[in-house]
Amino acid sequence: MKTLFLYILCDPTAEDDPIAGLTPVEWLMLGAGSIPYRVIEREEQALPVAEYDYHALLLPTTPLVTEKDLLTLTEEMDRHGIDGVQLGSGRLQKTPAFAARKQPKRRCAAPFALEIKTRADRYKAEQVLFRKNAEKCAQNGAIIPDVDSVRIDALSVLEEGAVIEPYASVMGSKIRGGARIGAFSEVENAEVCAGATITRSVVKSSVIGEGTTVGPFAYIRMNSVIGAGCRVGDFVEIKNSRLHDGVKAAHLAYIGDAEVGERTNVGCGTVFANYDGKKKHRTVVGKEVFIGANSNLVAPLSIGNGAFIAAATTVTKDVSEKAFVIGRVREEQKKRE
Structure with missing residues (x-):
């Protein structure tokens, strides 16, 4: 031979x-x-x-x-x-x-x-290599309906049963069995655990826990860890934060430099104000806390277990366990001239 x-x-x-x-x-x-x-x-x-x-x-x-x-x-x-x-x-x-x-x-x-x-040659080569990676993952048990449209690099690992929908991008990531990366989603240097679903969202340098749903149109980045059974809904951005199991942030919220305890609800329009103009500060929220819509949490801040933050409240001081906090101005009604 x-x-x-x-x-x-x-x-x-x-x-x-x-x-x-x-x-x-x-x-x-x-x-x-x-x-x-x-x-x-x-x-x-x-x-x-x-x-x-x-x-x-x-x-x-x-x-x-x-x-x-x-x-x-x-x-x-x-x-x-x-x-x-x-x-x-x-x-x-x-x-x-x-x-x-x-x-x-x-x-x-x-x-x-x-x-x-040329750049055109490079794009053609990338297209071929992305397809080869997708075919290899499919042969190992991943579910990829359209190997021509997805972008999966050589550093990514897809376990058997992982689903990658058309036009999704997976770079340097680990997708566990039973996880679903929806169409037009981007996952980069991340881990998506079993049963989690990413819908038209971007996940970078983060971990998504089992059974968690992300999106549509969410952005999770910079070393964030999302626990099991969480809900990260549309137009929610999470940066350098940890959400423990069962946390829900259903829509229109920013959670930055924070730790949020189990089963806490983050209401629509809530902002974790982590930047004072010079430095970033951290917020710690206990478990089973209710944060009403349009609330502002001004870091550094600590909120105890079971606290209730009324809608449209700006919180600047630490909150004790099971406290009720309301900080909005009482509305007035006047007759129109």
Whole structure:
């Protein structure tokens, strides 16, 4: 059986932007599979290894190469009498770095080695790689109705039973079995636990607990942790906060730099005012607290378990357990002139 040894050229000074999660060189290393390879910095380092029949130099402009392609490459090299090639321009070219024993009769086509020269080439390569990632996840048990429309990078892990709807984006994230990422949602560097649902929302660098529902049009970011069975509704933004199990923020709220206890209700229009113009401050809310609509919680602040904050109240002082707080001005009715 003919054997192949790979050299992968890597310029350490180049700024390789990730393509679908990995740099071009990392994609080549992944694509090599079981075929032996060595990463080198200069073409002159690509020297024949005695125990292998064929050698190939892969340029980092060809990230789409796979192990299957390389096995086909070995057959092509054998057929055309080539023992050393450079792969990087869509064709197999004799490379001067190899002391070849045979002269190639002609160049042979290698359509899988698509060279990336322009942004358009890069977009095409990304599209292919996103599809490969989606197909791999589907083969492992994830439910992806349309592998052509989703964006799943190589760093993401989708467990069996995870659902990714069309036009969703999953980057560097872990999606547990039974979780659902709805259409047009973005999940980046996050973990979505079993049974959770993300609907047309953005989740970045955060954890979504089991059975929690997010969205539509919610934004969760910056190291937030949402517990199990929570409800984060439309137009709710959560930043650097922890919501314990059963918390509900159904709509139109901002929760920043806060910890919210179990089964607390955050009313519509509530704002956790965490910034005093110079520094960010933290708010701690106990469990089973009711926060009425249009309330403002001015940090630093602590609210005890079971407290009740009446609608349209601005809270600036700590609240004790089971206290009732109301801070709005009494309305007046006057006759119109």
